[in-house]
Amino acid sequence: MLHLKRIGIQTYGENVAFLSAKCPHYKAESFRNLYRVEIAGLGRRIMCTLNIVENGDLIDEHSLGLSSPAFDDLGLPAGTPITLNLAAPPRSLDAVRQKINGAELTPDVIGHIVEDIAAHRYSKIEIAAFLVACAAFMTETEVLALTRAMASVGQRLIWDMPIVVDKHCIGGVPGNRTSMIVVPIVAAHGLPIPKTSSRAITSPAGTADTMEVLANVDVVNDRMQEIVRAEKGCLVWGGRANLSPADDIMITIERPLGIDTPEQMVASILSKKYAAGSTHLLIDMPIGPSAKVRTQEQALRLRKLFEFIGGELGIVMKIVTTDGRQPVGRGIGPVLEARDVLHVLRNEKEAPPDLKERAVFLAGHVLEFDPSLTGGTGQRRARELLESGAAWDAMQRIIAAQGVQQTRFEIGPITREIYAGASGVVHSIDCYRIARIARLAGAPLTKGSGIDLLKKVGESVVQGEPLYRIHATLDADFAFATDMAKQDYGFIIK
Amino acid sequence: MLHLKRIGIQTYGENVAFLSAKCPHYKAESFRNLYRVEIAGLGRRIMCTLNIVENGDLIDEHSLGLSSPAFDDLGLPAGTPITLNLAAPPRSLDAVRQKINGAELTPDVIGHIVEDIAAHRYSKIEIAAFLVACAAFMTETEVLALTRAMASVGQRLIWDMPIVVDKHCIGGVPGNRTSMIVVPIVAAHGLPIPKTSSRAITSPAGTADTMEVLANVDVVNDRMQEIVRAEKGCLVWGGRANLSPADDIMITIERPLGIDTPEQMVASILSKKYAAGSTHLLIDMPIGPSAKVRTQEQALRLRKLFEFIGGELGIVMKIVTTDGRQPVGRGIGPVLEARDVLHVLRNEKEAPPDLKERAVFLAGHVLEFDPSLTGGTGQRRARELLESGAAWDAMQRIIAAQGVQQTRFEIGPITREIYAGASGVVHSIDCYRIARIARLAGAPLTKGSGIDLLKKVGESVVQGEPLYRIHATLDADFAFATDMAKQDYGFIIK
Numbered sequence: 011m012l013h014l015k016r017i018g019i020q021t022y023g024e025n026v027a028f029l030s031a032k033c034p035h036y037k038a039e040s041f042r043n044l045y046r047v048e049i050a051g052l053g054r055r056i057m058c059t060l061n062i063v064e065n066g067d068l069i070d071e072h073s074l075g076l077s078s079p080a081f082d083d084l085g086l087p088a089g090t091p092i093t094l095n096l097a098a099p100p101r102s103l104d105a106v107r108q109k110i111n112g113a114e115l116t117p118d119v120i121g122h123i124v125e126d127i128a129a130h131r132y133s134k135i136e137i138a139a140f141l142v143a144c145a146a147f148m149t150e151t152e153v154l155a156l157t158r159a160m161a162s163v164g165q166r167l168i169w170d171m172p173i174v175v176d177k178h179c180i181g182g183v184p185g186n187r188t189s190m191i192v193v194p195i196v197a198a199h200g201l202p203i204p205k206t207s208s209r210a211i212t213s214p215a216g217t218a219d220t221m222e223v224l225a226n227v228d229v230v231n232d233r234m235q236e237i238v239r240a241e242k243g244c245l246v247w248g249g250r251a252n253l254s255p256a257d258d259i260m261i262t263i264e265r266p267l268g269i270d271t272p273e274q275m276v277a278s279i280l281s282k283k284y285a286a287g288s289t290h291l292l293i294d295m296p297i298g299p300s301a302k303v304r305t306q307e308q309a310l311r312l313r314k315l316f317e318f319i320g321g322e323l324g325i326v327m328k329i330v331t332t333d334g335r336q337p338v339g340r341g342i343g344p345v346l347e348a349r350d351v352l353h354v355l356r357n358e359k360e361a362p363p364d365l366k367e368r369a370v371f372l373a374g375h376v377l378e379f380d381p382s383l384t385g386g387t388g389q390r391r392a393r394e395l396l397e398s399g400a401a402w403d404a405m406q407r408i409i410a411a412q413g414v415q416q417t418r419f420e421i422g423p424i425t426r427e428i429y430a431g432a433s434g435v436v437h438s439i440d441c442y443r444i445a446r447i448a449r450l451a452g453a454p455l456t457k458g459s460g461i462d463l464l465k466k467v468g469e470s471v472v473q474g475e476p477l478y479r480i481h482a483t484l485d486a487d488f489a490f491a492t493d494m495a496k497q498d499y500g501f502i503i504k
Numbered sequence: 505m506l507h508l509k510r511i512g513i514q515t516y517g518e519n520v521a522f523l524s525a526k527c528p529h530y531k532a533e534s535f536r537n538l539y540r541v542e543i544a545g546l547g548r549r550i551m552c553t554l555n556i557v558e559n560g561d562l563i564d565e566h567s568l569g570l571s572s573p574a575f576d577d578l579g580l581p582a583g584t585p586i587t588l589n590l591a592a593p594p595r596s597l598d599a600v601r602q603k604i605n606g607a608e609l610t611p612d613v614i615g616h617i618v619e620d621i622a623a624h625r626y627s628k629i630e631i632a633a634f635l636v637a638c639a640a641f642m643t644e645t646e647v648l649a650l651t652r653a654m655a656s657v658g659q660r661l662i663w664d665m666p667i668v669v670d671k672h673c674i675g676g677v678p679g680n681r682t683s684m685i686v687v688p689i690v691a692a693h694g695l696p697i698p699k700t701s702s703r704a705i706t707s708p709a710g711t712a713d714t715m716e717v718l719a720n721v722d723v724v725n726d727r728m729q730e731i732v733r734a735e736k737g738c739l740v741w742g743g744r745a746n747l748s749p750a751d752d753i754m755i756t757i758e759r760p761l762g763i764d765t766p767e768q769m770v771a772s773i774l775s776k777k778y779a780a781g782s783t784h785l786l787i788d789m790p791i792g793p794s795a796k797v798r799t800q801e802q803a804l805r806l807r808k809l810f811e812f813i814g815g816e817l818g819i820v821m822k823i824v825t826t827d828g829r830q831p832v833g834r835g836i837g838p839v840l841e842a843r844d845v846l847h848v849l850r851n852e853k854e855a856p857p858d859l860k861e862r863a864v865f866l867a868g869h870v871l872e873f874d875p876s877l878t879g880g881t882g883q884r885r886a887r888e889l890l891e892s893g894a895a896w897d898a899m900q901r902i903i904a905a906q907g908v909q910q911t912r913f914e915i916g917p918i919t920r921e922i923y924a925g926a927s928g929v930v931h932s933i934d935c936y937r938i939a940r941i942a943r944l945a946g947a948p949l950t951k952g953s954g955i956d957l958l959k960k961v962g963e964s965v966v967q968g969e970p971l972y973r974i975h976a977t978l979d980a981d982f983a984f985a986t987d988m989a990k991q992d993y994g995f996i997i998k
Contacts, residue, residue: 018525018562061514064513065511096984134629135761138632142632142633267601269604269633
């Protein structure tokens with residue numbers, strides 16, 4: 011018996027246990043470093059990767075340490091007596107080896123893999139191996155099985171409503187915060203749209219990061235369902251909802267590796283939406299040379315896969331393509347994006363027209379899911395709801411219901427303008443480059459950091475005129491971002 | 505400026521740095537968890553993965569901790585003032601993403617990837633992604649580039665001798681400790697054979713683990729070269745030599761994932777041998793239903809690849825196939841295997857005939873590399889050197905030169921015999937299963953643990969007769985091994 015201890019180390023995506031090399035009960039040689047172990051106490055158990063600790067400062071020989079997420083997962087108080095067992099490697103790893111060698115996996119086997127990943131039975135490198143092997147090739151049947159398996163692990167939301175709509179953008183275009191405009195428009199119309207969003211992993215802001223500038227986004231499921239019943243919409247962080255938790259784990263490996271195949275994108279998005287109880291789903295697919303989808307051919311392939319998998323899951327799917335050739339709006343980073351969104355919702359003259367028009371376009375498509383609406387009138391209805399202020403009223407009710415943000419976040423005070431190197435017309439803006447600079451500037455973690463675009467595609471510039479302004483909150487971030495912008499500022503002027 | 509601290513956590517394959525969340529100089533939000541950072545001090549620098557630590561027990565806000573291997577890598581004393589910088593992701597990761605998507609990589613690009621891996625610029629999941637992507641497909645040109653790149657990072661041994669021979673078994677067959685017999689035979693003949701071996705990663709013993717029962721195997725390069733000049737042979741641990749260090753890192757990811765493609769096997773083995781300065785190399789390729797190579801077709805493909813890559817590197821290659829249908833000798837685990845080896849070298853009646861005959865066969869092939877030997881007489885010469893005691897004399901000189909092992913390791917005292925479930929003839933023995941049971945019993949880390957085979961293929965057994973004996977040193981290991989043997993003992997009796 012060892013005594014449980016919390017070790018305040020964040021180890022995202024992997025539960026880690028720390029055992030003293032001097033521990034007399036579990037001789038450290040037999041419990042070897044980096045082995046998978048099962049920790050059990052008071053009827054609860056979790057799987058961890060074992061790290062052997064040589065010095066006594068971190069952990070004494072009568073204790074077992076768990077990294078913060080593992081400790082929280084196990085849910086037992088510090089000091090609880092616990093036991094340690096070598097965990098046999100999950101059997102489903104044999105199937106991962108087969109997949110690496112090019113095999114097609116059965117739905118059953120895919121189900122076991124997903125269950126094991128969600129239960130933290132895989133180490134990070136094992137998850138990476140599965141994902142990379144899947145990136146090499148997956149059949150449509152495998153994608154369907156993966157999506158179903160991911161959706162069936164974790165919570166599923168049940169709504170006592172005939173239609174529950176949602177919209178999702180596949181991402182890759184900075185500043186594209188249409189959800190925060192579409193949701194209030196659709197809610198103002200009266201169609202239920204419970205929007206759960208992620209925080210950014212490799213981008214400068216996720217919808218949850220930007221909404222958090224205005225409201226609390228950490229809302230438990232019961233409260234979220236109350237809010238949607240009352241206000242028809244919400245904009246909350248999806249991590250609390252425990253929808254497709256395997257996806258949450260897999261995505262922390264996929265994103266830094268840049269794995270973004272159509273198959274994995276579809277499984278990730280649709281498993282979340284299926285678990286969220288969506289009946290109708292609009293997918294926004296931006297196309298552009300530096301976006302995730304670069305050609306019409308890619309878009310077609312992705313659309314077909316969305317339609318097939320969504321159809322099999324019983325979700326009514328609508329896929330639209332949008333312009334992904336440059337960032338949307340002016341601001342990139344949570345506070346700067348929230349500023350643009352508020353300008354649009356309040357019908358202020360500073361509202362970026364591209365953000366507004368895109369939101370109206372998408373909201374119009376979502377409204378067409380309403381059987382009582384005359385076909386083809388969605389766009390007009392969306393514009394009315396936005397321009398009349400009804401959408402802004404709905405947003406204010408949603409913010410109040412989720413809880414107004416108590417912290418006031420300011421735009422990053424350390425700034426530098428980046429100047430055009432030549433005169434001409436802005437020919438293109440590299441979405442990937444701009445996102446990276448904004449992220450180095452501190453977005454999304456320091457919410458006021460990011461980029462404010464001063465020129466967009468098609469506008470004329472004179473050499474030396476500012477193209478955008480970098481905003482940072484910390485000196486170190488500012489230095490990283492300006493260095494990166496100096497190397498290549500991401501604009502092509504012709 | 506932070507003060508350097510050693511954190512006694514073993515983090516194989518990945519350098520980890522620990523920073524307090526409260527650190528005022530480097531605000532933890534901008535230095536985010538799991539980011540790659542560069543640590544620099546007194547002109548030295550290393551790359552690490554950053555872990556953010558919440559509590560002050562492990563690390564105070566004015567210090568930066570490094571896991572033991574990272575601390576040793578940096579090579580600066582505790583307390584040294586050091587700085588921390590965000591490291592840009594290595595550029596070669598873009599090529600890994602291309603490889604995931606099926607691209608063929610140029611030699612230059614492969615060179616950058618290998619350099620970055622050896623310099624610890626890749627995280628474990630990034631290395632896993634590269635290896636799994638390579639497992640999907642690699643051209644021969646890519647394999648050659650990978651081998652060359654791996655060999656050219658790290659040390660290369662220079663020998664002032666016209667012929668430097670070596671032998672290598674591709675593995676997969678437990679108990680196959682022929683190197684400890686071949687090396688003294690070849691050394692007794694006078695042909696230089698500097699044998700560097702690995703420790704086991706997923707098998708019950710590597711040659712270095714078994715040799716260590718008799719002698720010190722942790723020998724620096726200069727001393728190893730002295731020993732080979734004087735005694736013509738050595739049997740040392742390769743980890744000290746810094747030959748193909750990228751391989752040492754990659755193998756810690758490949759083995760647990762079970763990645764063992766011909767391409768990666770050839771690159772791993774030949775990069776090490778090229779760096780070790782071998783001019784002539786014998787490859788032992790066991791074939792059997794539970795060995796690494798299962799069919800003649802696989803063996804042919806692997807042989808061709810060895811010949812092509814070895815030829816391009818200027819190494820004279822000879823590839824032989826051996827019987828891989830069952831373990832070799834009786835003992836599996838360092839002490840039990842060393843016992844078998846000594847029986848053979850001392851020409852004792854307990855010597856397992858299969859181990860002896862296989863060693864003579866392989867040594868004969870190595871001796872054929874000697875231009876002064878009449879063609880076809882290698883086997884006879886090898887048998888003479890073994891049976892005359894000349895090989896045993898050579899082995900005693902090698903042991904004395906490396907340093908006699910001061911610890912006396914005993915065969916594991918906790919034992920259980922595993923009994924035949926039926927009467928008949930032993931039809932096959934599952935190498936993989938037996939290795940796994942031996943490993944659970946504690947091999948190689950508790951050196952006396954493992955399995956002692958009492959029956960081999962072709963022998964008659966009566967139901968209830970013992971097939972093998974499990975030896976363990978610790979109760980927990982004993983329980984794991986016997987449980988596994990009860991589920992399936994790995995013998996088929998017909």
